[in-house]
Amino acid sequence: MNFDLTPEQDQLRDAVRELSRKYGHSYFVGKAKSGEHTTELWHEAGRLGYLGVNIPTEYGGGGGGITELALVCEELAAAGCPLLLLVVSPAIAATVINKHGTEEQRKKHLPGLADGSQKIVFAITEPDAGSNFHRLGTVARRDGDDWLLTGRKIYISGVDEAGHVLVVARTEDASTGKLKPALFIVPTDAPGLEKSKLDMEILSPENQFLLFLDDVRLPADALVGESLDAGLPALFAGLNPERITVAAMGAGTGRYAIEKASDYTATRKVWGGRSIGSHQGVAHPLAHAAVQVELARLMIYKAATLYDAGRDLEAGVAGNMAKYAAGEAAALAVDTAVQALGGAGMTTEYGVATLLGAVRAGRIAPVSREMILNFVAQHVLSQDKSY
Numbered sequence: 001m002n003f004d005l006t007p008e009q010d011q012l013r014d015a016v017r018e019l020s021r022k023y024g025h026s027y028f029v030g031k032a033k034s035g036e037h038t039t040e041l042w043h044e045a046g047r048l049g050y051l052g053v054n055i056p057t058e059y060g061g062g063g064g065g066i067t068e069l070a071l072v073c074e075e076l077a078a079a080g081c082p083l084l085l086l087v088v089s090p091a092i093a094a095t096v097i098n099k100h101g102t103e104e105q106r107k108k109h110l111p112g113l114a115d116g117s118q119k120i121v122f123a124i125t126e127p128d129a130g131s132n133f134h135r136l137g138t139v140a141r142r143d144g145d146d147w148l149l150t151g152r153k154i155y156i157s158g159v160d161e162a163g164h165v166l167v168v169a170r171t172e173d174a175s176t177g178k179l180k181p182a183l184f185i186v187p188t189d190a191p192g193l194e195k196s197k198l199d200m201e202i203l204s205p206e207n208q209f210l211l212f213l214d215d216v217r218l219p220a221d222a223l224v225g226e227s228l229d230a231g232l233p234a235l236f237a238g239l240n241p242e243r244i245t246v247a248a249m250g251a252g253t254g255r256y257a258i259e260k261a262s263d264y265t266a267t268r269k270v271w272g273g274r275s276i277g278s279h280q281g282v283a284h285p286l287a288h289a290a291v292q293v294e295l296a297r298l299m300i301y302k303a304a305t306l307y308d309a310g311r312d313l314e315a316g317v318a319g320n321m322a323k324y325a326a327g328e329a330a331a332l333a334v335d336t337a338v339q340a341l342g343g344a345g346m347t348t349e350y351g352v353a354t355l356l357g358a359v360r361a362g363r364i365a366p367v368s369r370e371m372i373l374n375f376v377a378q379h380v381l382s383q384d385k386s387y
């Protein structure tokens with residue numbers, strides 16, 4: 001058993017840390033408040049190769065795995081820049097296209113994802129399906145060689161920043177007549193595709209959208225993979241990378257909040273010469289949160305290691321557990337940090353309460369804590385499925 005990063009991973013983490021600190025949380029908040037995106041940070045990270053660490057070298061990436069991408073996500077978040085589009089574009093879209101796309105799709109899309117010049121976002125959630133993807137109502141019909149997509153998607157992140165959106169739809173299986181999932185790479189400016197920005201109570205430079213697809217016409221090669229049989233494996237291919245990297249983002253955010261709070265409580269004095277951190281009522285909750293974040297990190301890197309070793313089923317269990325643990329730990333850490341900072345905790349200047357919305361959302365998305373508990377109950381504890 002080895003809990004150490006490789007020297008290359010260590011170097012990557014240090015380099016990403018340096019870049020992230022150059023920008024920092026005030027940059028992230030400033031962009032969010034002015035309705036702008038973190039374009040400079042994204043492009044610099046792309047130029048330095050950090051956005052493509054998990055993409056094979058022949059397509060311009062770093063040739064690493066999800067472990068490397070998790071390190072990038074964690075370090076950016078640990079500097080107060082939790083970028084959700086890292087989860088959507090390099091973790092989900094690049095993995096799906098790399099593992100299940102055609103060679104043309106890999107050549108067309110992966111180099112741009114690797115250098116950050118392109119983003120592909122991901123659309124599965126629907127207003128009437130939610131957590132139950134078996135109810136997806138977005139349908140793809142054949143029209144000659146083309147496809148026509150019709151349906152609605154909700155909470156889709158980053159559509160305004162992306163050239164394409166990977167849409168999960170359903171097609172009719174000619175042999176059984178049943179609907180089965182298929183993924184399509186849809187240009188965000190395709191005729192018939194409309195987006196409407198949702199007002200979210202999350203302070204973030206990244207936005208969520210409602211998508212309306214009304215007979216969006218796509219060429220045959222918009223379908224991910226060589227045939228419709230690629231649909232289900234392609235859909236599942238994105239899940240482990242998504243859970244692991246979103247968990248890494250949560251753990252980084254937790255680290256950020258605890259560091260902010262402990263710097264403050266170590267020096268703030270309101271009772272004579274002793275710091276408020278010397279009071280256990282202040283220090284213990286922070287220490288407890290630090291334990292939770294560190295435990296989540298262990299599970300995140302276990303899951304990433306299993307995934308990169310090709311042990312997908314075990315990575316699925318560990319990735320879900322990591323996502324659950326990190327979601328809870330991040331929410332606890334930010335809330336505890338706000339409390340430890342007192343009034344300062346609620347100011348924009350101290351940069352902690354600014355993360356409350358994001359960490360709260362992290363217990364819901366991309367998979368809710370309840371759906372993870374369902375998964376663990378069913379697949380680890382062998383309980384009957386209740387839904």
Ligand SMILES: Cc1cc2nc3c(=O)[nH]c(=O)nc-3n(C[C@H](O)[C@H](O)[C@H](O)COP(=O)(O)OP(=O)(O)OC[C@H]3O[C@@H](n4cnc5c(N)ncnc54)[C@H](O)[C@@H]3O)c2cc1C
Pocket residue numbers: 088121122123124125126129130131132154155156157158202208361364365366367368369370371374387
């Ligand atoms: C900030 C943010 C960004 C997002 N980005 C994207 C994106 O880029 N692309 C995308 O496709 N989606 C995105 N989502 C959607 C997200 O994945 C969903 O919100 C999430 O999967 C939950 O679905 P829902 O909101 O429809 O909740 P519902 O399915 O309506 O569930 C509501 C509540 O009921 C619980 N629940 C439901 N079923 C069960 C059950 N069987 N057992 C126990 N509890 C249950 C849920 O856990 C939840 O607490 C985003 C969401 C947010 C908040």
